Amino acid sequence: MTISMPQRINTLINFLNEVKLEIIAFLVALCVPIIPGLMVIGLLIFADTFTGIWKSVKGKGWDSWKSKIMKEGILEKIIMYPLALLIGSGCEYIFPEIPFIKSSIFLLMCIEIKSLVENFNEILGINLFIYIKTFILKGRREVINEMLKSKEDEGK
Numbered sequence: 001m002t003i004s005m006p007q008r009i010n011t012l013i014n015f016l017n018e019v020k021l022e023i024i025a026f027l028v029a030l031c032v033p034i035i036p037g038l039m040v041i042g043l044l045i046f047a048d049t050f051t052g053i054w055k056s057v058k059g060k061g062w063d064s065w066k067s068k069i070m071k072e073g074i075l076e077k078i079i080m081y082p083l084a085l086l087i088g089s090g091c092e093y094i095f096p097e098i099p100f101i102k103s104s105i106f107l108l109m110c111i112e113i114k115s116l117v118e119n120f121n122e123i124l125g126i127n128l129f130i131y132i133k134t135f136i137l138k139g140r141r142e143v144i145n146e147m148l149k150s151k152e153d154e155g156k
Contacts, residue, residue, distance in 0.1 A: 033092075034085040037105035041085075044112035045077050051119035058123055081108055 003011075016023070049070065085108075088100035117128045135143045 030086065030089060033089050033101055034082070034105075037085055037101060037108075038082055041081050041105065041108050041112065044109060044116070045074065045081075048112050048115045048119065049074060051116055051123065055119045055122045084108065 052073075053070070085101060085104050088104035092098065092100040117132075120126065120128050131143050131146060134146050
């Protein structure tokens, strides 16, 4: 006895209706460990997008800003970053002793922060990385001295 295609589709739909709660619970359980990371990464993507638009407009005016190019970049990040975190979550489930999720979040944060630093370097003409490094290694006073030194160098 052969089953027709519409009957197969109906059987599949009935099966999915019966197990949809289990599927939803599985997807939620899969995403719960990465939600805080997604929130942080989302904030950094927003900041990077904002500074990218600012950089584009400041450099070449409003005519240079193309929403199509921006949409493609953001769409890639919105799809690929959570996918990377989900893969990390799956790897962490298999190898619980290795912190794949935290490592993935750290790596994605580094990518976005690097992009933000590059944007601020173009917008403000200062290299934030130097100031951040100086602050971490030497403290607040040295950052102020570094800023004053760079202002003096600009004046010469």
